[in-house]
Each structure stands twice: as C-alpha cells, then as structure tokens.
Amino acid sequence: MLDQLGNGLLLGIIISVASVALSLLYGVTRIVNFAHGEIIALGAIATLFFSSPIDYRILFLDKFSPLGLNFALSCILAVIVCGLFGGLLELILFRPLRKGNVGNIAVLVVTIGLSIFIRHLYLLFATGKVQNFPLELQRRQTYLFFDMTPRNLKVLIIGILVMILIGLLLTYTKLGKAMRAVRDSEELSSVSGINSDNIILITWISSSMLAGLAGVFQATINDVRWNMGFLILLLIFAGTVLGGIGTSFGAMVGGLIIGILVQVSVGLPFMEGHTEAKNAVALGIMIVILLFRPQGIFGQKERIS
Amino acid sequence: MNSLLISKRFIFTVVITSLSIYLVFLLNPEGALRILINLLTFAGIYGLSAIGLNVHFGWTGLLNFGHASFMGMGAYVTLLLMPHAAGREGEVTTTGLPIIIAVFVGIAAAALFGLLLGLPAIRLRGDYLAIVTIAAAEIFRLLVRDLESITGGVYGIISYTENLQKFRPEFINSLSLSYEFAPSQAWVGIIAWVSIILTLFLLKRLNSSPWGRALRAVREDEDAVRAMGKNAVWLKLQSFMLGAGIAGLSGVLLAFNYGSLETTVFVPLLTFYVWAIMILGGVGSLTGPIFGSIIFWVIISETDRLAYIFFENANGQQLAGFRFLLVGLLIMLLMIFRPSGLLGKKEELLLDVK
Helix, strand or coil: CHHHHHHHHHHHHHHHHHHHHHHHHHHHHCCCCCCHHHHHHHHHHHHHHHHCCCCCCCCHHHCCCCCCCCHHHHHHHHHHHHHHHHHHHHHHHHHHHHHCCCCHHHHHHHHHHHHHHHHHHHHHHHCCCCECCCCCCCCCEEECCEEECHHHHHHHHHHHHHHHHHHHHHHHCHHHHHHHHHHHCHHHHHHCCCCHHHHHHHHHHHHHHHHHHHHHHHHHHCCECCCHHHHHHHHHHHHHHHHCCCCHHHHHHHHHHHHHHHHHHHHCHHHCCCHHHHHHHHHHHHHHHHHHCCCCCCCCCCCCC | CHHHHHHHHHHHHHHHHHHHHHHHHHHCCCCHHHHHHHHHHHHHHHHHHHHHHHHHHHHHCCCCCCHHHHHHHHHHHHHHHCCEEECCCCEEECCCCCHHHHHHHHHHHHHHHHHHHHHHHCCCCHHHHHHHHHHHHHHHHHHHHHCHHHHCHHHCEECCCHHHHCCCCHHHHHHHHHHCCCHHHHHHHHHHHHHHHHHHHHHHHHHHCHHHHHHHHHHHCHHHHHHCCCCHHHHHHHHHHHHHHHHHHHHHHHHHHHCCECCCCCCHHHHHHHHHHHHHHCCCCCCHHHHHHHHHHHHHHHHHHHHHHHCCCCCHHHHHHHHHHHHHHHHHHHHHHCCCCCCCCHHHCCCCCC
C-alpha cells in the first residue's frame, strides 16, 4: 500500500492544483465549469505543440509542424495560452450570458455543451493518439519513503510552491481580497468601487492558467490524450467537494486526499484485481461526504439544499 | 391566446420534423427506407429515454446527469435474467425468466436505483445534484466493467436477442424482403414507439392528476408544497423513480437494438445525447422529446456527409468525433438562444436557481 504513496502524491498534486482552479472560479462566479477538464487538456496539448521536435508529425492533421522550443519555455507558454483562452471564454461567452441574466443551471448546461465541443475539437484537430512529451526516460529513485523519478519530484515541488503562492495571493493582496469580496456579493463589491467585471475576468484567466498547469503536470507524469481532461474531471469535482466547494484551501487539501486515496486504494485487499474501479472509491467517498457534510471539510455552512 | 400560440408551435414542430424525414429521402436516393428505419428505431429509444429525463428535469426540476446509468441498470438486469451468454468465454446461461417478467424486473431495478441515488441526492442543490448523479453513473459503469463474473465485464453480453425476436410478427419478415430493411431492428423500433405511446398516455394521466400538479408545484416552490401538507421529498423521490424506470425500459430496447451489450454503451456521452434531445424537443413538454429525437437523429445520421467535407478520408474516429462536436454545439447554442426548445414553455423552465 505504501509503495503507492508516491503515485498518490503525484495524482494528488495534479487534482489539487486543478481543484483550486475550479473552486476559485466557482467561488467568484458560481459557475460549475464542466469545461474545466478541456482547459487542462489544452495545457498539455499546447505544451506538446510548442516543445515537440519540428520533424515530429503526428499532431495536428500532419499539416502544422510543432515548434521544437525549449521544454520549460513551452510549459510557460502553454500556461499563458490557457490563461488567454479562459479570458476569451469569459469575454465572448460567459460575460454576455451573465449580462443577459441567464440562470446558473442554464450556464452549467452550456459548459457541458462547451466541454463536449472542445474535447472533440481536440480529437479531430489535435491528437487522436496517446502521446508523450519529448522527454528522456528517467529511473525511479527513493526519496524518504516515496518512489518517483527526479522529474516527477520536481513537478511535486513546483506544485506545492504554486499552491503556497496562490494561498498568499488570495489572502494578502488587494486582488485576492477583491476576489473574495466579489464572491461574497457582486453588488456590494461594485458599490465599494471594485470593478467586478474585471475581477471575474482575472479570475477566469488565473483559474485557466492553473488548470493549464495541472494539464502540464498530468502530461509530464503520464501522457497526453484528447480526453485526458474529462477522465480526471470527476476526481477534481471530488477533491473540490471534499474540501468544500468555493474554498481554495479546502480544495488544495481535498485534491491531495482524493489523489492519495485513489492510488492507495489499489492496494486494499478487496481491490485485488479490480484496479479499474479505483476511481469509483474516490467518487463514492465524494457522495458520502455530500450526504453527511455537504459543505465539505473546510466549507462554511451556507444553504446548500 | 396562449393555447393558440402553443398550437402554432406544435404545427411548426410537426412541419420541421416532416421536413427532416423528407431530407433523409432526398439525401439517400437508395436505401432510404432502411436508413429511416434505423434512424427511427434509435429516435424511439432515445426519445423514450428523454421522456424519462423530462420527468426529472422538466417536471420536477431535478438536474440528473446520470441518466445513462438508469438505462444501463434496466438493460443489465433484464438481460441477465434471461437466457444469454456473457464474459470472456461467452459462458451460456440457458435458463431464465420470460421476457415480459424480465423487462418488468429490469424497470423496477432501474426505478429502485433511482430511489437509491435519489435518497442522498434529493437534499442537494441543483449543481451538486448534477455532480453526484454524474459521479454515481460513473461508479455504476466502473462496477459493471469490473464485476466480470456477473456482468461479463468488458467482454459484454451476447446471444440474448432471440428472447425478443422469437415473438416477431410474420408481416415484418415479408415486408423486409420487399423493402430491404433489417427485420429485427424494425421489430425493436415498433416496440419502442408503442412504448412511447403507452408511456405518454400514462404520463398525460399523471400530469393532470393531483399528483402531477403537486410535482410541478415542487418545481415552482417547494416550501409552498410543504405548507400545503404534501411531502415534497417523497414526491421528488417518486419522480426520480418514475423517470428512472422509463429510462430503464429504453436501456433494454437499446440493448436489443445493438444485439450485443458492451460497457462502452452506457457512458456519460449517452446521457448528454439524451439531454440534447430533451432540450431540443422542449423541457417540460410531453410530446417534445419525440420530435426532438427524430430531428436529432436525422441530424446525427446525416452529419457524416458534413464530416467528409472537412476530412477527405474520414475514419470512424473522425466521424464519431464530428458527430459529438455537433452535439456539444447543439446543446450550447440551444441553451443560449432557445432554452425552451421546440415545444417547451419558457415560464416552466427551471433555469435561474441560485
């Protein structure tokens, strides 16, 4: 069971980063974004496009060749691309919907449609095959009592640093305070001179950048698939709900717990030979949590029924 | 005035539906009837499923995104109770219940699954309910995949169609010879449409009964229903069971239409297909899903031509991808520009829950 702990931490950090992003967006805009997974996939696909060698011709219908950039630079560019994409979504789709007073449920259904649409755009125009980043293979090493490759350790550390940064940003900066103000009441924050449109736009951009980063992590640790975002989306929901939807710190912890649970549950005695069902454990826990403590571990008691 | 408006929309809907059927004949000079029967069979099955979803969302305002699992529950329970073959070795089971009883048990199982899922879910607000139902459907799918000794796992279930096809009337066979369509599929299609008509009669009765009125009142104002002394939670659970049962029946029909049952059938995308049909037909409208389903399947079956415009030698993956691309776009555009669909009533839409 313990040998899975390293894998659990890695999955945990992916889900954690993505959950924070989802939770941030939900907190400020009240949108449950089912297209979140597609932004994650965009992070991975964009990195693949920027970093793959120029003569590598599986991607993009054989028509465009990748750019062959430095890998670290590619990751940063991909995260920026995701941020721009999120901002674009807000500007051309979600802001008009908000101004048109479209209800939350309708917006939720719109994000589902958007998710299906974008995901199959990837399938058609980006990559129908499972692909890997152009990185050399590494041997696993033992750190303390975890087994992982040096590169994955780097991912883990970057992930933790990013989370600390986000936490500080939300707690101490003017922007973070403004975000929390808009979350509590859009109207009241407007009255106190906060431009809520701008805050929501910034939220979309930062949420999408985090999602893109989660995608880069996911693809570095595992691989790039057109439906990778959808495959992990429910686990992200589980992490978000476990921590308490709308709370960033809760999402961080919830995501880590879910990731570790999923991987460690493979080692449970009754799971022998049933590795496919490991996600079911996490989803089951999510449903139980919602049953007994719908506000999650760190969520505040508000009206949830 | 109001009824006049609705009847105008009804005529418009019928015209659009007829035109889309005509389109099939126009685009397929050869074998149009075979294509049409295939399409109408799918439309009947998915339409039935959408009627069930409409009981959840349209009548009661329950945001159910796990519809595929109700269909799956009905299908698996029914098939496993009848003679079939399952699993890697195709292990044959020769004994079983008569089909009528098996189907009823399947429907009951789907309804019970609805109750089971409804119990925790019913207390939650809309968006939470969406997450819980989609997660529960995924758990169902993973378990079915994993419990190979019972469900056949990834190898699926085969050799069960004879249970239904042995009752196929002779006239279908003779017609199929002269018009060249698959008789087994036509038989499933006929049953699907008969089921739709029976279900609609039942729902129409229920809709105008005190029970139906109370249900719609739950959607509009739960507190008021409680104040009137009705048990709102039990009403919601009943709605969950009714819709899930209808979905279970459509799942059984879907299994008979495919001829072999694989775990890849009841994936979340199936739920989204049914959602698209319900929104297109009109949320809360009784007959809407029927028309929505026919139009939807005409679109789906003719998009391959569109795909060939974009991809010269489109392979299966690209054709399927293109289809889903359009489904996503359809859901998005309908929800933005015409959330009431063809026959829905705007004032009955429960979309601005906070």
